[in-house]
Amino acid sequence: MGFSLLFSFAIVIGIYSYNFSEAREPVCSKFAYEEQLLEKMIRTEIKVETMVNDIKKTEDNVISTLGDIKRAVSDFTDMFADMKENITDEMLKRGDEIKRREESFKKLFEETRTNLTSDMEAKREELTQLQGKLERPPIAFHAHHVADLVLDTSNEIIIFTKSAINEGSGYDISTGIFTAPVGGLYQFSVHTCVFIEKYASIGLVLEGKVIAADINYDNDQYTCSASGAIARVKSGEKVWVKATLSGSNYQLYQDSYRMITFSGMLVNN
Known part of the structure; x- marks a missing residue:
């Protein structure tokens, strides 16, 4: 690309030198038209090169942005995995705690039921004996x-x-x-x-x-x-x-x- 620009510039210089040496050449001659055409080509080529550079920069920015997104997604995935593991551990701990409390409640309930049953049996026996005493004839x-x-x-x-x-x-x-x-x-x-x-x-x-x-x-x-x-x-x-x-x-x-x-x-x- 640089060589083309240099070559075009040399042509332009040559044309200008020729026009200067041939001052008698008419302004609207064939050389003037070619000079204008060359200038347009040079300007177009410069614009194309600028556009290519801009596209290159845009491409680099896009690639960089995609890398950032990929890293962000990876970080989020790792963070989600950690959160999932922590939540799972916490749920397991809560489940174990609930199970322990349930077992403790069952044990307490059984002890209370057993004690109440024993007390009720004792009271029933006392009532039976009292009833027997009341029903017994005098001796x-x-x-x-x-x-x-x-x-x-x-x-x-x-x-x-x-x-x-x-x-x-x-x-x-x-x-x-x-x-x-x-x-x-x-x-x-x-x-x-x-x-x-x-x-x-x-x-x-x-x-x-x-x-x-x-x-x-x-x-x-x-x-x-x-x-x-x-x-x-x-x-x-x-x-x-x-x-x-x-x-x-x-x-x-x-x-x-x-x-x-x-x-x-x-x-x-």
Whole structure:
């Protein structure tokens, strides 16, 4: 391109030199036309070269801009990938946290349900027992009249053969033994009288163990005495009255004015 410009310039100089040496040449000669045409060609070529340079610059700018866009897209892609990874990790963490809380809630719910169930069962049992207590008939007995008044046998059970009251059917008039229908707190009492110049040594017995004792004697008249006890008796346990001492001088006494009695009642169960 530079060589063409130089060649064209040389031609122009030559033409001008020729025109100067041939001053007599007419202005509108063939050479003047060619000179003008050459000038137009040169100007056109210069414009084309300028346009080529502008296109080159534009192309470079476009290529540079495309590179910037490509880098921006790459940076955005990397940033999006990082954001996606971070969001995924955060979602996984949140999911694990929600799962842990759900498991904790389930465990707490099961413990609460178990405790409530246990409490309800305990309360139901208490209500059942209370209902049973309310529904149970009263336990009480009062027996009197002894057929064999002579206490000549060691540890002889004194049998009271008549029963004035026997709620709960715990007392047996054939054996003289009271069997507790239900467990609980019982109160027992024994009232005895002795013949003149005779002894009576009496014991209240719970399951073979004496829990109350009394001895009575008078050489001038018939005399009476009483003893008793409050005891915790289990269901099925037995209570009776026996002679703790025996012999020919040990004898009870009863008449219309003096009664020998054995009684008991359930105080609280």
